[in-house]
Amino acid sequence: MTSAMEKNISGQAAIVGLGATEFSKNSGRTELKLAMEATLAALKDAGIDPADVDGFCSYSVDKVPEYEIARLLGCKEVKFFSQIPHGGGAACAPIMHAAMAVASGVAKTVVVYRAMNERSWYRFGAGSYGFASTPIFENVNYGWYMPHGFHTPAAWVGMFAQRYMHEYGATSEDFGRVAVAARDFASTNPQAFFYERPITLEEHQKSRWICEPLHLLDCCQESDGAVAMVITSTERANELSVKPVVIKAGAQGIAEGQQIMTSYYRDDITGLPEMGVVARELYKQSGLTPDDFQTAIIYDHFTPFVLPQLEEFGFADRGKAKEFIRAGHHARGGKLPINTHGGQIGEAYIHGMNGVAEAVRQVRGTAVNQVDNVRNVLVTAGTGVPTSGLILGSAD
Amino acid sequence: MADYEWLKPIREMVGREYGRIIAWDEVNPAMVRQWCEVMGVENPLYTDAEYAHQSEFGELVAPPSMLQSWCEAGFYRDSYAPGSTEDNPYTVLKLIEAEGYPSVVAVNSELTFERYVKMGEKLYYTTRFDAISEEKVTALGTGFFVTLIMSYFSINDSGEDDKVGELLFRVFKFKPANPVARPEKTESGLPKIKRPKPGISDDTRFFWEGCEQGELRIQHCKACDKLQHPPAPVCMYCHSFELDYQLASGKGQLYSFVVMHYPEVPPFDHPNPIGLIELEEGVRLSAQLIDVDKDQLQIGMALEVRFETFDDEMTLPLFAPVSAAAESLT
Numbered sequence: 001m002t003s004a005m006e007k008n009i010s011g012q013a014a015i016v017g018l019g020a021t022e023f024s025k026n027s028g029r030t031e032l033k034l035a036m037e038a039t040l041a042a043l044k045d046a047g048i049d050p051a052d053v054d055g056f057c058s059y060s061v062d063k064v065p066e067y068e069i070a071r072l073l074g075c076k077e078v079k080f081f082s083q084i085p086h087g088g089g090a091a092c093a094p095i096m097h098a099a100m101a102v103a104s105g106v107a108k109t110v111v112v113y114r115a116m117n118e119r120s121w122y123r124f125g126a127g128s129y130g131f132a133s134t135p136i137f138e139n140v141n142y143g144w145y146m147p148h149g150f151h152t153p154a155a156w157v158g159m160f161a162q163r164y165m166h167e168y169g170a171t172s173e174d175f176g177r178v179a180v181a182a183r184d185f186a187s188t189n190p191q192a193f194f195y196e197r198p199i200t201l202e203e204h205q206k207s208r209w210i211c212e213p214l215h216l217l218d219c220c221q222e223s224d225g226a227v228a229m230v231i232t233s234t235e236r237a238n239e240l241s242v243k244p245v246v247i248k249a250g251a252q253g254i255a256e257g258q259q260i261m262t263s264y265y266r267d268d269i270t271g272l273p274e275m276g277v278v279a280r281e282l283y284k285q286s287g288l289t290p291d292d293f294q295t296a297i298i299y300d301h302f303t304p305f306v307l308p309q310l311e312e313f314g315f316a317d318r319g320k321a322k323e324f325i326r327a328g329h330h331a332r333g334g335k336l337p338i339n340t341h342g343g344q345i346g347e348a349y350i351h352g353m354n355g356v357a358e359a360v361r362q363v364r365g366t367a368v369n370q371v372d373n374v375r376n377v378l379v380t381a382g383t384g385v386p387t388s389g390l391i392l393g394s395a396d
Numbered sequence: 397m398a399d400y401e402w403l404k405p406i407r408e409m410v411g412r413e414y415g416r417i418i419a420w421d422e423v424n425p426a427m428v429r430q431w432c433e434v435m436g437v438e439n440p441l442y443t444d445a446e447y448a449h450q451s452e453f454g455e456l457v458a459p460p461s462m463l464q465s466w467c468e469a470g471f472y473r474d475s476y477a478p479g480s481t482e483d484n485p486y487t488v489l490k491l492i493e494a495e496g497y498p499s500v501v502a503v504n505s506e507l508t509f510e511r512y513v514k515m516g517e518k519l520y521y522t523t524r525f526d527a528i529s530e531e532k533v534t535a536l537g538t539g540f541f542v543t544l545i546m547s548y549f550s551i552n553d554s555g556e557d558d559k560v561g562e563l564l565f566r567v568f569k570f571k572p573a574n575p576v577a578r579p580e581k582t583e584s585g586l587p588k589i590k591r592p593k594p595g596i597s598d599d600t601r602f603f604w605e606g607c608e609q610g611e612l613r614i615q616h617c618k619a620c621d622k623l624q625h626p627p628a629p630v631c632m633y634c635h636s637f638e639l640d641y642q643l644a645s646g647k648g649q650l651y652s653f654v655v656m657h658y659p660e661v662p663p664f665d666h667p668n669p670i671g672l673i674e675l676e677e678g679v680r681l682s683a684q685l686i687d688v689d690k691d692q693l694q695i696g697m698a699l700e701v702r703f704e705t706f707d708d709e710m711t712l713p714l715f716a717p718v719s720a721a722a723e724s725l726t
Contacts, residue, residue, distance in 0.1 A: 141626070143596065
């Protein structure tokens with residue numbers, strides 16, 4: 001019997017089904033319908049009977065309840081369901097929770113999903129959210145920012161980015177190089193918003209300001225769409241016909257001085273210490289190091305936070321991610337091509353779940369921009385918020 | 397919770413009787429008929445003399461629920477029939493209001509009837525200040541339930557006036573939890589869009605009250621002497637709940653900044669520069685930057701607080717370059 005110290009979810013569960021809708025600016029159908037399309041596609045991909053699903057996990061901001069999906073799937077005994085808070089910070093955590101549920105024996109077949117009409121029905125970047133004056137924490141917290149008109153995710157990210165540039169000499173062009181690489185991958189991905197529409201660094205620099213220091217082309221486009229996956233035990237996965245994508249590690253992170261998008265009161269605001277928490281845990285669970293990855297999905301709702309993430313995971317030293325980027329290591333043909341689907345900058349913003357999907361395809365060997373000999377893929381979730389991460393890989 | 401000092405004299409008023417308020421008119425068939433028409437009451441007992449004659453009453457009676465209307469004031473405000481007294485049972489509400497409870501909502505109106513009232517009877521009522529609750533927190537706001545009981549009598553020649561019914565009337569006198577500002581009209585006729593107001597809690601109120609007085613108040617731990625912002629209910633360093641505040645000098649440096657361009661959300665002007673300011677005292681806060689060319693913004697530049705009031709209802713600490721702040725004083 002293993003002691004508590006030795007317990008580990010690494011390698012105990014696998015992603016065996018992947019489904020998604022098309023990504024668009026107006027899906028033309030309900031979020032529930034998007035969720036059902038993606039979920040049924042994922043179950044079909046896995047070759048698992050929908051009625052066998054006994055667990056669900058999604059984001060707390062997802063508006064499609066798991067019980068309705070369960071009802072429509074005809075599930076009879078659902079024994080595990082959870083939701084992860086903090087917006088895109090949740091992106092990897094549903095898979096981690098599913099792996100924990102499977103590893104502990106609480107559930108056997110867990111569906112994770114994210115379905116949203118975040119473009120056509122509502123937008124996170126609108127700048128007008130109607131926070132009320134009731135003294136619940138959220139209203140009080142955003143009260144420090146909203147009355148000043150400091151009210152968009154781009155602006156909250158920009159405040160970190162400006163300081164990061166100041167301290168390390170990174171420039172808007174470095175952020176631009178992230179966007180250019182993403183749009184390059186998107187240009188060869190038929191599922192991407194920006195299929196066949198690459199950009200140059202010059203175009204990035206000329207694009208209008210959204211919130212200085214962020215140009216338009218530093219920002220992802222808000223999107224409609226859904227992604228779903230099916231997780232089961234690696235043991236059972238071996239009985240299925242698809243190649244299992246093993247969950248080698250999963251972690252969540254909150255670090256000292258953590259807030260939602262506004263952790264400005266830490267001694268240093270140039271890092272993402274919550275991502276450092278995730279990185280250390282992922283490496284510990286998996287026994288892997290930065291050299292063990294052939295590709296990575298680095299959360300990119302806005303380009304600037306890609307740089308400190310590369311540093312938190314040890315792909316570059318503190319403040320040195322700009323050199324990594326300038327060398328093109330992150331781009332097509334580089335030593336660690338990131339966001340090979342085009343990222344959220346180039347493919348679509350499905351709150352990071354489309355990035356997990358790309359990692360699954362890279363491990364399976366079915367990505368449109370397939371990297372050679374992929375054994376391990378790192379995936380990260382939303383930045384500036386309590387976050388999460390995954391390491392997915394092949395069984396061998 | 398212990399009572400407020402100012403409540404004591406009000407509590408001593410409980411039990412006091414006010415009035416009488418006398419009806420302008422005797423109970424009469426014309427008013428009954430009109431009331432029944434307006435209210436859609438079709439019971440012939442009130443309007444059909446022949447039918448009423450066959451009833452157990454032997455004559456027309458007034459609808460019981462019409463009780464209050466007999467003693468209402470006349471068409472002109474506060475015109476009560478001769479013989480009515482001028483003392484006002486709502487005095488107690490005014491006393492509570494003076495302590496910062498401006499809003500009122502009726503919560504109970506319960507009629508009790510002793511008997512039917514017949515044509516020709518002359519009614520009056522008296523009001524008893526029956527009760528005031530402890531301070532209650534409700535979804536509407538925080539305040540007091542005040543109960544009044546109106547007793548209705550029929551004047552009797554024998555001198556022994558005859559009670560015909562009673563009204564329990566309860567109101568909630570409160571300070572609203574979410575004051576709803578009436579939108580101001582602009583020249584175009586559209587409501588003026590105001591800046592979003594902050595949610596304010598017991599942990600942060602001192603900061604906003606300080607802004608109203610032109611003070612930049614930073615939370616201070618009495619136990620370990622450290623400062624923290626944003627304010628919290630407990631010291632994040634030593635976990636003491638013994639917190640007060642210090643007045644910041646209002647001087648600081650620009651630690652980081654953004655300039656907001658899009659989306660353009662009213663009522664803000666764009667581009668809108670926002671700073672993260674490190675105060676001399678060592679804590680940071682974020683605020684709009686004013687009187688500055690956005691292209692002159694530089695991390696490390698000296699800034700000074702300037703309090704500005706918006707929409708006559710919210711004062712914010714904004715920051716300007718020190719030189720500009722000094723110039724504005726001359």
